[in-house]
Amino acid sequence: MRVTVVGAGAIGGFLACKLFAAGHEVSVVARGATLEAIREQGLQLHSGEDVLIARLHATSNPEELGAQDLVIFAVKAPALAAAVTHAKALVGPDTVVVPAINGLPWWYFLQTTQALAGLRLEAVDPGGVIEQGIPARAVIGCVVFPSCAVLSPGVIKHMSGNRLVFGEPAGGLSARAETLAKAFHDAGFDAHADENVREQIWLKLLGNACFNPVSLLVGGTTDELIDDPFVHAVCVEMMDEVLELGRRLGLSPEIDPTQRIAITRKLGKVKTSMLQDVEGQRPVEIEAILGALVGVADRVGAPLPRTRTVYALARMRAKLLGLLPN
Structure with missing residues (x-):
């Protein structure tokens, strides 16, 4: 897959390194000291006694990458709206978008038929910027359980956990969610597709x-x-x-x-x-x-x-x- 991870911090760096090591064509969108460090020494992942150095492509300009098969947004919630706006060029008609974020995602009530169906979470997506920037059809829900930390720009420490869960925002199992889970499983994660990711x-x-x-x-x-x-x-x-x-x-x-x-x-x-x-x-x-x-x-x-x-x-x-x- 052609994969771009937006945000090369603790979780984004962890996911990018593992996918790169599994043979995927991985790029990261970063900036400042993190961008410079990755360009100079690669993206580094420390896990126990093991050190993985991923010499992947890093850029601050998503437009140079074009539409991807998979885009992972791994930025903190306050930065997500700006990141989505900046990275629009990565999302084509067939792109799968995975928000690897904490808390309630903006899409949580938008496609359900259960309580509060259609509710827009203003606390998460003020003004609906994220919803407008990412087509609802592109989203696969994701739950990230591992704990990681940034030791220094471009250097990630995996501390514990390896479990990832993927699923359709509207519920049920789908071929694309199962295919995505298999790709992450093959990259060394305890990854599963779940019919109720919410x-x-x-x-x-x-x-x-x-x-x-x-x-x-x-x-x-x-x-x-x-x-x-x-x-x-x-x-x-x-x-x-x-x-x-x-x-x-x-x-x-x-x-x-x-x-x-x-x-x-x-x-x-x-x-x-x-x-x-x-x-x-x-x-x-x-x-x-x-x-x-x-x-x-x-x-x-x-x-x-x-x-x-x-x-x-x-x-x-x-x-x-x-x-x-x-």
């Missing part, structure tokens, strides 16, 4: 909605949050609230807070993406992860008292740090 996104959100903002507030890694009995209790209460909201939307992942926390605990000492952004002085994804969730709760009359409290505090913390996106 529920898989909710499953990941169950962890992100508590661990990310709480880590922003206290500065702790996930194992530290879980091992503290008081913070652990807060996470359980938040997960219970998010699960109840999911049930109101027809989403019922077969998991409880204890099981979900155990999954994260097995990953070890993980620094959440939101905490990494705080430490790197980058805008945080508070709206995509919690703001959109609270907005959905308002629509269906779900109280979410603990989640709303953490959202208010984390949002204010981000604002005082100058990291709340405009």
Whole structure:
């Protein structure tokens, strides 16, 4: 496949390196120090004792690449609208677009027939810029479970996890989702196509909605949050609230807070993406992860008292740090 990854950060760099090593024609759209580093020394992936150096094509100008078979958007939520606008030349009539992003994606309610069908998530896509820039027919939903970090520009550290889930936004299995999952499986991922990718996104959100903002507030890694009995209790209460909201939307992942926390605990000492952004002085994804969730709760009359409290505090913390996106 001709693949372009927009955003060569932690997850984008991880995906790009593995696909390149599997023999795909991979390019990345990057800028600044990251672009310079990739051009000079390749994109580097450290995983355990292994180091993979991908001498792939890197550019800041998507127009020079033309339409691709697969475009992966792996930028943070606050930067997605600008990235989509910048990368329009990559998307042709047969291009598959995979948003490898955190939180609720802009497309989440647009093609479903379940509760809130057709709802546009203004917190995620203000003004509908992303929806206008990416044809709905092109999108394959994606859930990225691995944890990665940027050691330095163009140098990625894979810390844990290898699971990817793909699926049609409208639900059901499709040949293109299964073909995509097979390509990633052949590249070394634990990749699967799922007939209900929206529920898989909710499953990941169950962890992100508590661990990310709480880590922003206290500065702790996930194992530290879980091992503290008081913070652990807060996470359980938040997960219970998010699960109840999911049930109101027809989403019922077969998991409880204890099981979900155990999954994260097995990953070890993980620094959440939101905490990494705080430490790197980058805008945080508070709206995509919690703001959109609270907005959905308002629509269906779900109280979410603990989640709303953490959202208010984390949002204010981000604002005082100058990291709340405009």
